[in-house]
Amino acid sequence: MNTAADISPAIELKGISKAFGPVQANKDISIRVMPGTIHGIIGENGAGKSTLMSILYGFYKADKGEIFISGKKTLIPDSQAAIAAGIGMVFQHFKLVENFTVLENIILGAEDGAMLRPSLAKARQSLTDLASEYGLDVDPDAIVENLSVGHQQRVEILKALYRQADILILDEPTGVLTPAEADQLFRILNRLREEGKTIILITHKLREIMDTTDTVSVMRRGEMTATVKTSETSPAGLAELMVGRKVLLQVDKVPATPKQTVLEVENLRVVDEKGVERVKGISLDVKAGEILGIAGVAGNGQSELLEVLGGITSGTGVIRVNGQDIDLTGNSSDGQSRRARGIAHVPEDRQREGLIMDFMAWENTAFGYHRDPAYQSGILMNNAAIRADTEGKMQRFDVRPPNPKLTAKNFSGGNQQKIVLAREIERNPDLLLIGQPTRGVDIGAIEFIHQQIVALRDQGKAILLVSVELDEIFALSDRIAVMFDGQLMGFRDPAKTDEKELGLMMAGVVEEEAA
Amino acid sequence: MEKMPAWADAVLVPIISLLLAAILSALVIVAIGEDPVAAVKLMVQGSLGSTYGWGYTLYYATNFMFTGLAVAVAFHARMFNIGGEGQAMLGGLGVAVVCLYMPWPHWSLALIFATLSAAAFGAAWAFLPAYLQAKRGSHIVITTIMFNFIAAALLNYLLVNVMRPKGSMDPATAKFPETTHLPTLHDILEPFGIAFSKAAPANVSLIVAIIACVAVYFLIWRTRLGYEIRAFGHSESGAKYAGISPVKITVVAMLISGGLAGMMAINNVMGEGERLIMNSTEGAGFIGIAVALMGRSHPFGVFLAAILFGFLYQGGAELALWTSIPRELIVVIQALVILFTGALDNMVRMPLEKLFLMFRKGDA
Known part of the structure; x- marks a missing residue:
């Protein structure tokens, strides 16, 4: 040179x-x-x-x-x-x-x-x-x-x-x-x-x-x-x-202590609007106190998996939460009934789904939980109560600026994500579905968000993580599943696998698992 | 950071738009050899200079409040309901049925039931387009405008063949009974010692319209349904995530919209006409679109814009009556106002935003 x-x-x-x-x-x-x-x-x-x-x-x-x-x-x-x-x-x-x-x-x-x-x-x-x-x-x-x-x-x-x-x-x-x-x-x-x-x-x-x-x-x-x-x-x-300051690139976490099974999925299939099968018979389980990370290249059915679990789309198969079946096709198969069953969902795309970008922060805090009795007063919504709740959440999740009346689109990506996380995590769910938790989020906020996810795990909650960032999968997961073309290619222990093996699985190649 | 303060967005933009429309209208009037200053004076005098003028201005404004609110509610759910005209026609049918075929002891009872009936008929007329949009994706703009034609044809048939009194040559219903006649502003204000023109058609419906404005405000900004409508309007994918049913919101928002448009009939049919005639809506359904655009889909904005358009309507009628400015030109002036306040909104907004940003940078 x-x-x-x-x-x-x-x-x-x-x-x-x-x-x-x-x-x-x-x-x-x-x-x-x-x-x-x-x-x-x-x-x-x-x-x-x-x-x-x-x-x-x-x-x-x-x-x-x-x-x-x-x-x-x-x-x-x-x-x-x-x-x-x-x-x-x-x-x-x-x-x-x-x-x-x-x-x-x-x-x-x-x-x-x-x-x-x-x-x-x-x-x-x-x-x-x-x-x-x-x-x-x-x-x-x-x-x-x-x-x-x-x-x-x-x-x-x-x-x-x-x-x-x-x-x-x-x-x-x-x-x-x-x-x-x-x-x-x-x-x-x-x-x-x-x-x-x-x-x-x-x-x-x-x-x-x-x-x-x-x-x-x-x-x-x-x-x-x-x-x-x-x-x-x-x-x-x-x-x-x-x-501009020192950053922890590695998440501090102790080994998981998985307990009872919270989420069971059997032979789940999802067909999209065009009639293409996007999720092809997936079975998995997530236990309380563990993070199951789903790795894969974008577009291999992970989004559809999250959406059907979160009640946004319908599918066939069996989903059980805390041992009880969830209706996948009927009228009750929507986000509201999922929330009632203790499932919180941080969607992959906060701008299209997780937030209404033209709503103020406090309106977004009620989003999805707007039927909560605590947010109502008679036939009207109790806006003052929602605003007060938002102020507390913004403080605890260090949202900047901590102004509940600021429109969502005027927050940075990291702070928008914190608003969604605060809303979902503080509902104390049994199961947290979380997609691309740090997409478009600055490094400083990534640290904080990862800590919150691990803290939730340590409280004994089950977490299903979907991310296209392998680094993130490795940093957070207690078990890793790789998704390719709508199917799970297998589960791996993060301590016993490496990027090369996962990379091959993400391309659809499965090496024989050592017995 | 917001680009400019809320007051500038709500007040400055429409005022500048109006000024531009006024200047252009003045040029048009000059071009046909009339005096624009005299024309404005005549318009103001004719619409605001007497209680008679006010009575007409407020009468038109009442119509536009209902149809403007109708369009505004649909806007919040990101739907363009241009079927206000047809829904208002059906509302007229609802009023006529109540007034003609049921005995009423007092106008107040008749008004309550006529209002409900008008709303129900208007809502019913909006239901099918809403259902087709929600379930089949048929575009609401196409279906509602087609329903306007169907409404006109339906009304034509009913007035000619069913509701026309025997022996009458006029395609209209019989006169409504005396007990259903609504008090005019003259009747209402007289006990307070305020003299108001007896001939002007403004009536108690104006108060219903103002109540409707307040009710829509609470609906949109304070109730859970309004929250869901706005969330759906901003982001359908977001609504699905939150467990808000797009089908339900589409249908419900359109029913409310159609109901509001239908309610207009208590003003023009029950209050003014006192019988149902052909084309009683006089295009108010379409003016509602401009009113909602100019009022930023906010009930208070709709209220103000409705009064402005009431002024344009009445002032325009005066112009046509007293000057050689042709009736068509009045329509041109009204169109200019619609064009500038509705369609060309960004033409004023964007330079204004830049201006505000420049000043702010100066502060920083």
Whole structure:
């Protein structure tokens, strides 16, 4: 790697500032990325990473500051200009036309003329070249929706390379990948680096930064707090830079002491609205005082499992709580009856389900429990009582700002999650269903949320945890089940398994369990 | 942080929108060679300058309060009920049935039962679209507007073939009996020594409409049902999570909405017409949409917006009567107000939000 001083950086940002109203999303940010390196940008949600990259890709215009590409001052008013400057972006949510072929997606927006045939032929040729050069094998004639998520991502990378990108920006690229797919992605990125491409990797996963990047910049509250050589830092050091204080990356917990079985599930099946079977005959049990973690790549039926347990959808099979059957199909199969049976549910998507974003915090505290007699006074709701209850909950769960009249959407992700957790945990449930407890939550709040979950377990409650973050599964679970394609691939003891084995199970491969 | 203070959102935005509509209307009036200042004077004089004018303004406003509330309640459940017109027509039928075929000793009893009957008929007319929306996903906008046509046809049939008195050439019911005639504002205010025009149609229904505003406020913001309606309106997936049945809320919200629209009939049919005629609703069901939009679906906002539209209606009628400004142009002016306060809301809101943010940054 050549980083001699006479080589100009592939990208240099000087004093970039951007404000949205009173919110300073980027404050005087300067950064130098040398060609042929992988540069990580890490920071909590809302630290301003995405804003910075959107400025670089021409989606936003910076209030102040300059952009230099290969030493030349460049104006990037829109994404066309970014592409012309050799910048390619792979978004977290792919921008692909699902019912087009790979080839059609690649030329979309980069057609040479009104007729498609010459463009397609040219793209086919360069696709073969790119595939052999970087190890990016994709069938050019496959329909995108039939490809795996990992392959769809490759199409996105190919799209950028086809447009002659020398600088590739990847926004949270591993969020939807299995560990094995992520490994493949990083192999490809290494190949690209060897061929002289410059890569910017945006992530909140410390491990990815440590494993793959050459240099890393840390962002906090819109500011660039540090840029360091990856080899000279440590995960704990980075976490401290991100949050501004020391962080416990490991949850403190004593071994579980499981007691009686609280939740029993037998041969549970869920068919979605399109008639596709999403949960295919699952059986499991959760005991009082233990956390059962369900690992798996997003979209393998975990969400549907949680929803049917939480009474949002119907299914077939048997669910027993404290030995009593729960009605899965009848009229009583809704969230209200579940709550009455001692089941609390922190849903995966707090913005769509767990909260009404336009409701104030106190209205959200009553959400789902709005029929609680304590919240009524005659035919009216006892708003004063709900507000008082909310104030207490906000204090105990350290919600900031502790203002019950603030609208939910004006809280940060971590504080929104705390509002949901306070509501569900303080109901003292026998069983807590909890999905993606720390998705979009800042590291400081993750610590707190994990502690609350473990504390609930230690009170002898049963907890079913669904998470796509393997680190979180390992940190919290007393037993791990892996879900793939609507089925459970098996149970593992977290002390006796590793990421490699779970990763294989998440891809549907089960090794023979040692007897 | 909120983008701008609540008072600016509730007061400043509609006032600026109104001003813009007024300026544009003035330009139109100038363009046809009339004097806009004189026109405004005439409108104000005609609608607010006498108790006669007030009587008409408030009469129209009463209609718009009911239909505005109807649209507002449905809005809270994120449904666009544009069937207020048809529901109000059916409400008229409900009033006529009660007044014609039952003997009443006193107007007050008749009013109570006519109100209930009007609400029941209006709600019934909203039920099928609501049920189809909830169970089959048929879009409420399409079904309610189709039900407006069906209501008109149904009323036409009933008035011509069933309810028309023998020998009458007029497709209308017989006059309602004397004991069902509602006291006008003149009758109500006279004992207090306040002189109010005898000819104006504003009547005791206005008080029912104001009570309805208060009741809707409590329903939406203070009751559990209102909580569930608002939660469902903001997020259907959230409602499902909380165990709120989308089917139930869709149907119940539409029944309340249809009931409110139907209740309008105690004003125009029982209070003013004193018999049921064709097209007695005069488009009030549609004005209700604009009233609800401008009133931000808040009962107090609906109350104010209803009075504003009452003023536009009565003032417009005066203009048509006394100037060469054609009747069609009055409709244009009303449309401009609807356009600016309803459809072009963001045109005023967004620059205003920016302005407030700039000032706030200055403070910080």
